[in-house]
Amino acid sequence: MGQSCTLTGMVLTSMPVGEYDRRITILTRERGKIAAFVRGARRPKSTMVAATNPFCFGEFEAYAGRSSYTVVRASIQNYFQEISTDLDKTYYGCYFLEVADYFSMENSDCQEQLKLLYQTLRALSVKSLSPHLVRRIYELKTLVYHGVYPNVFSCVGCGKKEDLVWYDRARRGVYCENCARGGGMLKLSPAALYTLQYIITAPITKLYTFTVKDEVLGALDRIIGECMEFAADRPFRSAAFLPE
Ligand SMILES: [Zn+2]
Numbered sequence: 001m002g003q004s005c006t007l008t009g010m011v012l013t014s015m016p017v018g019e020y021d022r023r024i025t026i027l028t029r030e031r032g033k034i035a036a037f038v039r040g041a042r043r044p045k046s047t048m049v050a051a052t053n054p055f056c057f058g059e060f061e062a063y064a065g066r067s068s069y070t071v072v073r074a075s076i077q078n079y080f081q082e083i084s085t086d087l088d089k090t091y092y093g094c095y096f097l098e099v100a101d102y103f104s105m106e107n108s109d110c111q112e113q114l115k116l117l118y119q120t121l122r123a124l125s126v127k128s129l130s131p132h133l134v135r136r137i138y139e140l141k142t143l144v145y146h147g148v149y150p151n152v153f154s155c156v157g158c159g160k161k162e163d164l165v166w167y168d169r170a171r172r173g174v175y176c177e178n179c180a181r182g183g184g185m186l187k188l189s190p191a192a193l194y195t196l197q198y199i200i201t202a203p204i205t206k207l208y209t210f211t212v213k214d215e216v217l218g219a220l221d222r223i224i225g226e227c228m229e230f231a232a233d234r235p236f237r238s239a240a241f242l243p244e
Helices: 087-103 111-123 131-145 190-201 214-231 237-241
Strands: 004-017 021-028 032-038 057-064 069-078 164-168 173-176 185-187
Touching: 004 032, 004 087, 004 111, 021 087, 021 111, 032 057, 087 111, 087 131, 087 237, 111 131, 131 190, 131 214, 185 214, 190 214
Parallel strands: 032 069
Antiparallel strands: 004 021, 004 057, 021 032, 057 069, 164 173, 164 185
């Protein structure tokens, strides 16, 4: 076995292998997304039974092997049980895990993505927040971390920072009234523009602190939904279970 290390992270996926074992992926602070083998994780008396479920967040003691890690111990700080006891929250939570899984890689810096995922799962339990809005905020912030977010700060045509009233769906950027051309353009209200700018720039701790009117949510649906389709080369399986 290779060297032992302690990794802080969240279980994204968990699959049974063999008779008693599991293969899991963990989004870690230290090494990005890793694949790990957990021997005996399905033996009823194993302490690893509960620690290898999706959403488990904590510290994992692991050995690095040639192609994957072996996790031997875990100390779970948050199981996010409130998510698994509510069907809607489970669907949203699974989607958030799938998106994080898609955009993360081994040995890349995933610290912000991990923090975002953690805060987003917590936001699912805030009664005043609609999970639908939480979804759009999470998606846009994820796109920001991976450098594929829309330009909503200056006109694509002339660079001006004021009077940004149109969104060009093909160019994924905003236009001022003077530069706007017909076709594929979406009228953008000041509130929708401000909300997009806010999500892109706000620190994670300030992300889930607001609600929006239906008009703004509709604009976020179209703009962020299309940006997600552009950024990913396949649809997300778990998105099919989310309410419209
Ligand atoms: Zn312009």
